[in-house]
Amino acid sequence: MSDTQPNIRQPRGGEAGTSTDGPKIEIRLENLAKRFPGQSEPAVDDLTMEIPQGEIVILVGPSGCGKTTTMKMINRIIEPSSGRIVLDGEDVTKVNPDQLRRKIGYVIQQIGLFPHQTIADNIATVPKLLGWEKKRISERIDELLEMVGMDPGRYRDRYPKELSGGQRQRVGVARAMSADPDVMLMDEPFGAIDPITRDRLQNEFLRLQEQIKKTIIFVTHDIDEAIKMGDRIAILGEQSRIAQFDTPERILVNPADDFVADFIGRGASLKRLSLSRVRDVELHQWPTTQEGTSHDEVRRLLEGSDKTAVLVLDEQRRPLSWVNADHLRRADSGRSLGRMGLPPDAVVQPNATLSDTLNEMLTARYSTAIVVDSTNAYQGIVDIDTINATVRSMREAEQGRLRGSGTGDVEPADEDG
C-alpha cells in the first residue's frame, strides 16, 4: 500500500530517475523524538526517515549519538516521546507492543540466548508465542539451523553455553528469523565476536540476505562494517540527526559535509574495495587439471604455462590442491594428484568483497584467490593485478570527479597508497 507514497528522497545510487515510484517503503519514522526523564537534551530529536523494503539500512554514528535508541523505538523497547512509526503502511505507535515485537526480528550484541533452554527451544520462542503447531515449529527449527549453517541433529538439543561465540550469534539470528518477520532489527550483532569469525558471519549473513530479502535496520559504530553490510547508510550525528542517508558508494564518493568525511576517515578508495565484489571483476584463468590426470600430462601442462603450479580439481570441479613440479618429482607415479601438493587456501565466492579477497590473497600462495561458485566449483581466479586495476580505476574516477565537479569542500582523496 505504501507503493502510493510519492517521491522517495534517497534514490539508489546510479539508478536515480529510472523509476518514479522507487522501492516500496517498509518503515517510515516521522518526527520521532525521545526525551529521557532527567535529561535536558533529547536523545533523539525529530528524526524522519524512510526505510525501503528488502534493504539493509545501517544506522552508524559515534557512540552516544542515539542510534541504538532510534532502533529500539522501532519495536518500542524504548517508547518514543513523540512522533510516529509507520510499519508497512500501518501506524504502530500505539498498538500492543508485545504483538508488534512478534512481527519484528530482534538481534542484540549480547545475543541474550536463554541459558536454561535448548537451542531448539530458544529458536521456538516466537513461533510458540504465535501458537504454531508443534510439528511446524520443529520443522522450522531444522530449517533455520540449516540456514545458518548448523547441523540440526547435532545442535538442536544443546544448551547455549555449549556453543562458541560465533555459533551463539548464528542461533541468535536464527531465533530472530523464526517466525519469518519482514523486518529485523540488529543492534551491533557482530560486535562481540573476534574479527575472523565476524568477517565470516558478515559474509554468511549477506549471502542469506540475498535469499531472504528482509528489511533490516542494522546499528553499528563501525563505518567499515556499515560500508560492507549496508544497501544504504544513515550517518547520524548528535541526537540522531541524519548527516547523510545514501548508498555506501555515494557516501564514499560524495560525503555531504565535513562530519561525514571525518567519520568515513581516510582511505576512501581502499574502503571502496568493500563495495566491489568478485562477481563485478573479470576473472582470470589458471591452468587446471582433473584429479585423475597422469603425472606426465601435468608436467607437460606446467611446461607449457607461465605459472609454477597447476590447480587440481575433483570431478565436481572443486579445488583439491596446488601441485608444482617439485611435488610431482617427490611423489611416486601412482599417487593421486589430489593427495599431493598444497591445500587450496584463499577460496572465495562471487559475492565476496574485493577487500576480503585482497585480505585472503595476501596470505595465500601464488598471490591469487580461487573463485568458486555456490557449489564450490572452480570459476577462475582473482589476482593482485585485478585488485590493482580496480583501485586505479576507482581513483581515476574520483580524481576526475574532483577536477570536474565543483563539490568543493572535500579533501583530495588520493591519500591512500
Added chain:
Amino acid sequence: MSTTSEAPQGEGPTRAVDPESTVSPHAGHRSLGGYLLMPLLLTGVLLLVWWSVSTRDLDAAEQGRLSFENIWSQTQGHLKLTAASTVLVLLIAIPVGIMLTRPFARPITPLAIAFFNIGQAVPTIGLLAIFAIAWGIGFTPAVVALAAYTTLPVVRNTMVGLRQVDASVIESARGMGMTKLAVLTRIELPLAVPVIMAGLRTALTINVGTATLGAFIGVDCLGTLIVSGFSGNRPYLSIIGGLLVAVLALLVDYVAGIAEERLRPRGL
C-alpha cells in the same frame, strides 16, 4: 581460513569452541560417594546415640522420655513445625521478593527490607513470647515466629536471584514479544531458581534448629526433650535431644541440597 568459501556446514566456525563449552550440563551433580557420605555419618551418630541410651542405667522418667514412641512423636512434631513455617516463608517471601524487584516497587524496597530485617533482628525467643501473649501458646504462634525469622533471607535471595539474570536475556525476551508475566515465569524465575533455592535451604536449616524453641510455648518437639533435661536436672536428656536436633538439621539440609541440585535448570 577463507572468508566465503565454506559451504554452510556445522563444522566451519565451530573449530574454536569455548573452553567452557566442554562443561557438561550435569556438572553440579556429585558422585555416588558424595551422596552417601552424609547419610552414613548421620546413621553413625544415631547408632552411637542408640548404643548410649540402651547401655545406660536410666531412671523411670528418663526411660519415658527416651522411649522410641516419645522421640518419634517429638521428631514428627518438630518436622511439622519446621515444614509449616517454611511453607509460610515460601508463600510470603517469594512473592514479596518478586514484587520488590519490579520497577514499580523501587521506591519501597528499602522500607520493605527494613521491615523484614526486624523479623530477623529481634531474637526469636522474644518474638515467641510476644506471639504467645497475642495468640496464646501453641502451634500457630510458633510457626509465625519461626517464619518471621527466616523470611528476610529468602526475600533477599529471591531478589538477588532475579537481579542477577542477565539484562540482555530479559531484553531479548521482551524484544521478541514475550509479555512481562511470561518473561517472569519462563525466563527470570527459572534462572533465579538456584539462588532462591539456596535461600530456602538456609531458611529450612535455620528453622530446624530454631524450632526447638517451640518447646517454650507448648509445642511438642525435640526441644521439649532438651528443656525437660534442664528443668529436671537431667543433662543427659538435653545432650541426647541436642544431638537429635543436630542430626535432623543436617539430614534436612542434605535433602534440601539434593533438591537444590535437581531443581537447578539444565544448561546453567
